[in-house]
Amino acid sequence: MVNEWLTTFADRWTDIVDSSLQHITLSLIALFWAILIAVPLGILLTRYRKLAGLVMGIVSVLQTIPSLALLGFLIPVFGIGSVPAILAMVAYALLPILRNTYTGILDVDAPLLEAGRGMGMTRSQQLRMVELPLARPMIFAGIRTATVMTIGVATLASFIGAGGLGDLILRGISMVDTGVILAGAIPAAVLAILFDLLLAWVDRMVTPKGLRIRKEVN
Amino acid sequence: MKRTAVEFRNVTKSYGDKVVIDNLNLSIPQGHIVVLVGPSGCGKTTTMKMINRLIEPTSGEVFVFNQDVRKPDRAELRRRIGYVIQQIGLFPHMTIAENISLVPRLTNGKKGHDLTKIDQLLELVGLDAASYRDRYPAELSGGQQQRVGVARALMANPPIILMDEPFSALDPITREQLQDELIRLNEELHKTIVFVTHDMDEALKIADTIIIMGGGRVIQQGSPDHILRHPANEFVRGFLGEKRLSSHRSHTVADVMLPNPVKMSRYKGLAEAVQTMQRKRVTSILVADQDGRYRGIADTSDIYKRFHEESMTLGDVMRTNVPTLLPEMPLSEAISQVQNAPFGHVPVVNAEGKLVGLMTRASLVDLLAKPYLEEAMASGE
Ligand SMILES: Nc1ncnc2c1ncn2[C@@H]1O[C@H](COP(=O)(O)OP(=O)(O)OP(=O)(O)O)[C@@H](O)[C@H]1O
Numbered sequence: 016m017v018n019e020w021l022t023t024f025a026d027r028w029t030d031i032v033d034s035s036l037q038h039i040t041l042s043l044i045a046l047f048w049a050i051l052i053a054v055p056l057g058i059l060l061t062r063y064r065k066l067a068g069l070v071m072g073i074v075s076v077l078q079t080i081p082s083l084a085l086l087g088f089l090i091p092v093f094g095i096g097s098v099p100a101i102l103a104m105v106a107y108a109l110l111p112i113l114r115n116t117y118t119g120i121l122d123v124d125a126p127l128l129e130a131g132r133g134m135g136m137t138r139s140q141q142l143r144m145v146e147l148p149l150a151r152p153m154i155f156a157g158i159r160t161a162t163v164m165t166i167g168v169a170t171l172a173s174f175i176g177a178g179g180l181g182d183l184i185l186r187g188i189s190m191v192d193t194g195v196i197l198a199g200a201i202p203a204a205v206l207a208i209l210f211d212l213l214l215a216w217v218d219r220m221v222t223p224k225g226l227r228i229r230k231e232v233n
Numbered sequence: 234m235k236r237t238a239v240e241f242r243n244v245t246k247s248y249g250d251k252v253v254i255d256n257l258n259l260s261i262p263q264g265h266i267v268v269l270v271g272p273s274g275c276g277k278t279t280t281m282k283m284i285n286r287l288i289e290p291t292s293g294e295v296f297v298f299n300q301d302v303r304k305p306d307r308a309e310l311r312r313r314i315g316y317v318i319q320q321i322g323l324f325p326h327m328t329i330a331e332n333i334s335l336v337p338r339l340t341n342g343k344k345g346h347d348l349t350k351i352d353q354l355l356e357l358v359g360l361d362a363a364s365y366r367d368r369y370p371a372e373l374s375g376g377q378q379q380r381v382g383v384a385r386a387l388m389a390n391p392p393i394i395l396m397d398e399p400f401s402a403l404d405p406i407t408r409e410q411l412q413d414e415l416i417r418l419n420e421e422l423h424k425t426i427v428f429v430t431h432d433m434d435e436a437l438k439i440a441d442t443i444i445i446m447g448g449g450r451v452i453q454q455g456s457p458d459h460i461l462r463h464p465a466n467e468f469v470r471g472f473l474g475e476k477r478l479s480s481h482r483s484h485t486v487a488d489v490m491l492p493n494p495v496k497m498s499r500y501k502g503l504a505e506a507v508q509t510m511q512r513k514r515v516t517s518i519l520v521a522d523q524d525g526r527y528r529g530i531a532d533t534s535d536i537y538k539r540f541h542e543e544s545m546t547l548g549d550v551m552r553t554n555v556p557t558l559l560p561e562m563p564l565s566e567a568i569s570q571v572q573n574a575p576f577g578h579v580p581v582v583n584a585e586g587k588l589v590g591l592m593t594r595a596s597l598v599d600l601l602a603k604p605y606l607e608e609a610m611a612s613g614e
Pocket residue numbers: 248251253271272273274275276277278279280430431
């Protein structure tokens with residue numbers, strides 16, 4: 016049986032590569048927009064904390080809609096194709112990034128902000144020089160979670176014709192061919208793991224030495 | 234005439250109905266270490282933060298070098314005033330050099346600071362520049378971190394530095410060291426340092442001027458010596474504590490006299506008197522009645538002159554015209570009398586005429602030596 020699967024893999028190799036690239040592209044576009052929306056929004060919410068509960072609530076509700084249902088809601092408005100697929104993926108990726116940005120910034124030690132303010136930092140200097148650098152590991156962790164989730168959700172994008180590794184899975188299901196299903200599922204899982212590892216590595220590379228020392232001490 | 238660095242005019246601060254600072258008028262002279270001291274919650278931090286506008290007064294005005302603090306831009310004002318806090322507040326993701334150069338970088342961007350200045354400041358606060366410049370705060374001890382905190386406050390060369398309990402989180406030995414160094418440093422730099430503490434010992438040690446606060450008001454302002462000598466009221470007295478006061482209070486005769494001098498009845502014979510004096514190894518003897526009433530004083534020479542007359546008693550040979558001292562007399566007035574007394578001995582007699590002690594020149598010497606003796610005893614514990 017394993018041999019059969021391996022032949023399926025070999026036969027469909029170009030298909031797998033194409034679908035994987037499509038999958039990655041979709042995911043990256045969705046992540047790009049999610050970060051672009053969630054990070055500034057998270058920062059904004061720390062300045063208008065009264066709104067935080069409301070906004071965070073809305074974003075959490077998005078998260079609870081089952082992904083297939085969400086895709087279904089989007090079709091009447093945006094039709095089928097990659098646009099509604101990416102919209103759905105963005106919706107799911109928002110929460111972890113938003114929440115981590117918000118808490119990451121609020122977690123910055125109050126005395127540090129007070130020292131900064133007392134020395135004459137403007138609001139934007141405080142954000143740029145203190146809050147963002149110190150919240151960065153937390154924000155990064157949110158992005159990692161969002162990435163893994165997005166790569167998973169991207170598999171469902173095929174249902175509305177956006178392509179990606181989901182195509183192989185759907186085809187496998189209709190052909191009742193486990194080999195084809197795996198040809199889609201395994202690369203999707205591998206992609207999720209690879210991206211997670213890659214981001215973990217980047218995180219380590221960009222963490223300032225001063226913060227790494229603190230981690231060791233604690 | 235000293236310039237005024239900071240001035241509060243009719244400043245009130247309230248949170249809702251709660252008045253935290255109550256019509257404060259205060260003038261802080263330039264170039265001194267001025268310590269705000271008072272019990273917890275009396276408004277020291279609030280007062281200090283109104284100088285760099287971390288807190289805005291509800292009413293009244295604050296001036297820095299005769300300029301209303303609301304005139305310059307807030308960030309601008311703060312960059313001209315050094316700021317050191319108890320929690321130190323070094324940025325953990327920046328190196329020591331980056332932390333120290335923060336204020337000039339705020340004004341001039343990344344390259345806007347002088348690298349040699351950083352090294353000079355590190356050395357000034359007692360850290361080896363080469364080995365600390367590129368380290369991170371987490372690699373330093375609390376004491377070293379606060380040294381960097383002080384260096385950071387000095388970087389932009391501000392004439393005024395605010396310090397809110399900067400040393401109170403440090404262990405006692407490190408705290409003492411940093412206090413010593415702050416004093417030394419300011420003898421060199423002549424900054425106006427506004428220093429908040431609730432530790433009276435710290436205030437007495439480092440202050441040129443102490444401002445004692447209580448309940449949102451200034452209770453007393455003056456040099457440590459002035460405050461110790463003339464505490465304004467019970468509040469200050471209580472805050473200083475009896476122990477500190479007694480070591481500075483003006484002494485009276487009673488504090489230093491010998492309380493149980495050798496004394497005898499005036500009916501005793503001379504031979505007996507001589508024997509007692511030999512036994513007790515004294516050169517004069519006080520004469521008093523059984524009920525303690527003072528009669529006179531007799532010296533060795535008075536007794537020996539008449540010794541051969543066997544019927545003589547002490548009452549016959551004693552001097553009665555020797556001046557005496559009251560026990561509550563201030564020592565400063567008593568000193569000259571002791572110096573001029575015939576044998577350097579002056580009886581201390583209270584208002585009821587009872588003998589209560591004897592002042593000698595030796596008592597004065599003891600007084601001078603007392604603080605040193607106490608110190609020696611304390612360190613020997
Ligand atoms: N934001 C605030 N809202 C309400 N009350 C406040 C606020 N900030 C300070 N207070 C009150 O103002 C008073 C003075 O506070 P402040 O911090 O100036 O005291 P402090 O003298 O520095 O005391 P400590 O020695 O404990 O630091 C306190 O009673 C405090 O509870």
